[in-house]
Amino acid sequence: MQRIRKAAAVAVATMALAAGGAVGAAGTAHAVTYPVKLVCDASTEEVRELPGFGGPIRCGGRFGQPQYVTFDDGTFQAFAVGTDYALWTRWMNPNGTVSTWVTLGGVLSGGIFQKWDGRGNLLIGGRGSDGSYWARIRDVNGGWTPWNPFTFGPPWYP
DSSP states (O other), X not given: OHHHHHHHHHHHHHHHHHTTOEEETTEEEOXXXXXXXXXXXXXXXXXXXXXXXXXXXXXXXXXXXXXXXXXXXXXXXXXXXXXXXXXXEXXXXXXXXXXXXXEEEOOEEEEEEEEEOSSSOEEEEEEETXXXXXXXXXXXXXXXXXXXXXXXXXXXXX
């Protein structure tokens, strides 16, 4: 009986380590493994899925790359252009739970860009269907502004 319990404990520890967890004296702790960042072919527009997040999203060609950020609390967030041309986001919390896809709206005709303002606010945007650049700002508390016209210049871009 003792051998069976020991073999079962070894099997559980092995599975936890294979799943990205760590085994300690107090039991099994699970380390968060963030999804691999998708890199799209710059020469070809494709519909792909983000590793760990799913999809479908547009990438490559005029849509460039999905954008990723990691917040101070360890939350990992992805932004991508959906097949409906809207900006979509999904995130993984530090405890490993993953949100559903959330639309930030808009109608984009090209890739997206991001920029931090140095105070914890994130600007994210892209070229709209009208050819102008548009952006939304996520404040430090997680709230979002509406879409606003964006000019590449101070304070966001020197």
